[in-house]
Amino acid sequence: MSVLVYAENTDGKFKKPVYEVVSYAKAIADSLNTSLAAVSIGDVDEADLAALGSYGASTVLHVTSEQLRQFVNQAYASVIAAAADKLSADVVVISNSFSGKGLAPRVAAKLNAGLADGAVELPQVDGGKLTVKKTAFSGKAFAITELTSAKKVITLNPNAFELRETGGSAQVEAFQPTVAQGDLATVIEDIVRTTDKVTLPDAEIVVSAGRGLKGPENWHIVEELAEALGAALACSKPVSDAGWRPHSEHVGQTGIAVSPNLYIAIGISGAIQHLAGVSSSKTIVVINKDPEAPFFKVADYGIVGDAFEVVPKLTAAIKARKGQ
């Protein structure tokens, strides 16, 4: 018996959500009195793999093969299921990233495992059962889901679990499972990344703006605030529908659900569909010229005022502090 965590790399590097998911999996392993192993697929430096030990992995299975260089969910699911079999892992933990979302159901189906997606805290352990709290109704509620199957797959939401350094080093082992040709039918033609920017789903601070900004030409005030805070940008649905911003920035019930430490909403009214996607933010700040805007009802802090005056002032104040 053991717990297995999939350590997803981005262009050969591990990012913060990986350490979150390893910390989380380690805490599950502890509560089951067992050890944690990680599986990594693709080219990652040996030192980075061993460093997964400092978040609690005792071993890392490292899969490198020409065919598996790039993420193909079918093939990666086979590899993770093979790793789970090899280690007799009962619990497999995967980050609820875009790739993780494609991967988890395929892994679960291979293992005949119940799947709880988007966990927001540690599961309750009761004999052979794990009970997981996960988001439902697009952030309007949580569903407490019991996994009754022998094997279980859990995906963890970004920013839902803190990093826990245990200070160890993992044993790295090569792992070469055979992958069926049929699993490799998908071809990756291109990967386009708007690099060096914080990405929205796992950002700690999100600066978001709505129709109150009047038009795309005014977005620079939002961008400057985000830049000063090291934040990711987001927007309301009408803003992306109008083509002022890309769809990938649209948050809410029919967009991305975010759970940053700080969500700053500028010129957004706070419609129920928007709130659904941001309600698990730890702190919400609302800037709106209408004191009756519904967003104030769910905000922690608010400024009633004109965004075109308030936002540049805020940006200047942050820059001034940073400059000190």
Place this chain on the structure above:
Amino acid sequence: MKILVCISNVPDTTSKITFTNDNTAPNTAGLQYIINPYDEIALSKAIALAEGGQGTVTVINVGEAGTEATIRKALATGADEAVRVDAAPRDAWFVANQIAHYAKDKQFDLILTGRESIDYNGVQVAGFVGELLDIPSVSTAKKLEINGTTATVEREIEGGKEVLSIPLPAVVGTAEGVAEPRIPNMRGIMSARTKPLSVVEAIEVPVLSRIVRYELPEPRGAVTLVDAAEAEKLLDLLHNKARVI
């Protein structure tokens, strides 16, 4: 080209969600149900691909008789025929098994789902169906083009996109960008009444998980308002009190 579109019947996005029976069941009283918004995108794309005699669109829903209004709306939008698997959709694993069982011997070239259902948000059904049928799946597509027997799909990734080429048959979960949602016109509404809607029995599926209870998010305390002229004060609060910057 034969396309299967999986549609889910969900509470309208404006719904306030509450629970009954000791928080073990959603309170459906007074809720309006709609086609899951992402499934509307899938359906619109399927209709566009099939237009001009290029193919057929079948919609499938796993649900009890009450979902038929939603299914008829899909027919009115332009699907050719519909299937309802007569069972309460217990969870995504149950739903996916019904869909895979139905699709198994029908030679669909493309199976479309929405990216996620806005009630259970699992992003599970597409991957499960792909695995059960042993064909490729893409879970969060923002663009989809078909060229003969291959699909070119743009998939969302953190901070960017990935372009994939996948052989058909395949399962694709669609998000915004794949198609403009279509709405039924008068002719569609009239013709929907006579389009075939068959009801099939559900197969047995082992239970792997169950929802034991629901919770609502903790309500937030009252908002602390800061004067528009005092940006500094807001930063102090965020730094010293909320400790988020």
